[in-house]
Amino acid sequence: MTIQTDIHNAVLRITLNRPEALNAFDIPDLQKLAGILTDAKSNPEVRAVTITGTGRAFSAGADIKAMEQMSEEDFARAASLYQELARISQDLDKPMIAAINGFALGGGLEIALMCDLRIAGKAAKLGLPDAYMGFSPTGGLTWLLTRMVGLSVAMDMALTTDMLDAGESLRVGLVSRVVEDGDLLPTAQELAERMASFPKTGLRNIKRSFLAAADADFSTVLTLEEAYDSDCFRSEETQAALKAFIDSRKRK
Known part of the structure; x- marks a missing residue:
C-alpha cells in the first residue's frame, strides 16, 4: 500500500492509498503506519492526526491474499503489529481522528477504534468479518469496542459479522x-485544526485522563484528574491561552 502523508496547519494527514484492494494491510503497511505514528509523537510540527482511505473504503483490514502465503511466524508478526499500533496510538499524546469513508472492516475497524474520534461519511459500513473466516479480533478491539458500545452490541458485531451503516x-x-x-x-x-490550536498539555491530559478512567476506580480517577489539571495550569501555553481568553472577555 502507498500510505501518503502531509502536514497542513499542524495536522498530520494520513491517507491509505490502495483503493484496488480496499486499502487492505499487509505486514509492510502495518510497519510503515507504526513508524509514521511513532514519528508523529516526537514531531513538534504535528499537533493532531487524521487518517482516512481512498476510494470505496477506509480499510477492509488484513490483506487476505497476502495471508494465504503467510507462515505461522508471519501471521504472528502481523498480529503483533496490530497490538503495537494500539499501544502507539494510546501513547500518542495528540488527538487522532478517523475519517471513515466506505468500508471499515476487521483490521480496518481496529485502526479506526484506535483513534480518539471517529467521523463517518454516510456511505460508511463498519463491521467485523473475522468470525466468518475463523479468526478473532486484535488491536485491542475487544477492550476498545466494548467500552464504546457495550458488551451486547460488541458481541453481536463480532459473532454475527453483521455490518453497521x-x-x-x-x-x-x-x-x-x-x-x-x-x-x-x-x-x-477542521476539527483537527481546531484541536491543534488548543494548548497541547490540556489535550494530552484529556486523552490520558479518559483512557486511565476506563479501568480505574472513582477515587483513583479523582486523584488523576486533580494531578493532570494542575499540570495543565503550570503550562506556559495554558497560561497564555487563559490570559487571551480573559482579555477577549474584557473587550466585550
Missing part, C-alpha cells in the same frame, strides 16, 4: 458524527 454506528456510539460523504475530509480537517 453510518446511522446505526452513530446510534450505538461507534462513531461520534455522521456527515455527507463530500464533507467528510473537510470536517475531519
Whole structure:
C-alpha cells in the first residue's frame, strides 16, 4: 500500500492509498503506519492526526491474499503489529481522528477504534468479518469496542459479522458524527485544526485522563484528574491561552 502523508496547519494527514484492494494491510503497511505514528509523537510540527482511505473504503483490514502465503511466524508478526499500533496510538499524546469513508472492516475497524474520534461519511459500513473466516479480533478491539458500545452490541458485531451503516454506528456510539460523504475530509480537517490550536498539555491530559478512567476506580480517577489539571495550569501555553481568553472577555 502507498500510505501518503502531509502536514497542513499542524495536522498530520494520513491517507491509505490502495483503493484496488480496499486499502487492505499487509505486514509492510502495518510497519510503515507504526513508524509514521511513532514519528508523529516526537514531531513538534504535528499537533493532531487524521487518517482516512481512498476510494470505496477506509480499510477492509488484513490483506487476505497476502495471508494465504503467510507462515505461522508471519501471521504472528502481523498480529503483533496490530497490538503495537494500539499501544502507539494510546501513547500518542495528540488527538487522532478517523475519517471513515466506505468500508471499515476487521483490521480496518481496529485502526479506526484506535483513534480518539471517529467521523463517518454516510456511505460508511463498519463491521467485523473475522468470525466468518475463523479468526478473532486484535488491536485491542475487544477492550476498545466494548467500552464504546457495550458488551451486547460488541458481541453481536463480532459473532454475527453483521455490518453497521453510518446511522446505526452513530446510534450505538461507534462513531461520534455522521456527515455527507463530500464533507467528510473537510470536517475531519477542521476539527483537527481546531484541536491543534488548543494548548497541547490540556489535550494530552484529556486523552490520558479518559483512557486511565476506563479501568480505574472513582477515587483513583479523582486523584488523576486533580494531578493532570494542575499540570495543565503550570503550562506556559495554558497560561497564555487563559490570559487571551480573559482579555477577549474584557473587550466585550
